[in-house]
């Protein structure tokens with residue numbers, strides 16, 4: 001459910017959730033361009049969290065999912081799956097750098113976690129040492145950011 005947390009909206013668990021549980025699906029129309037309210041689900045595929053008949057002409061719940069550098073859930077395809085145990089009232093978050101190759105609206109993260117990366121701009125902007133810790137990121141960002149792509153760049 002959506003709750004107001006410190007001046008912004010957050011998605012919080014309505015009950016205790018065990019790791020591995022599918023929390024929700026990111027349903028919605030696809031857009032080919034990223035925006036502040038899309039989540040990247042493929043190389044040129046962004047699912048849009050706008051008002052849509054599929055959501056009963058309301059915003060989908062997943063629109064309110066916040067980023068965390070130490071997330072409680074992970075987006076796999078269009079599925080959001082818990083990766084930690086959540087107690088009722090705990091916030092459900094995911095790591096935007098693990099789904100977005102190039103974030104449409106970069107921002108300064110204030111998650112407050114020891115592993116906080118500061119500016120969140122998308123996987124494209126991560127240092128290689130950080131990428132090495134994120135082998136679990138969405139396949140489309142790993143493929144797009146793979147070193148073999150760099151070898152295709154023409155050198156003069």
Ligand SMILES: [Zn+2]
Nearest residue numbers: 069109111116
């Ligand atoms: Zn952070």
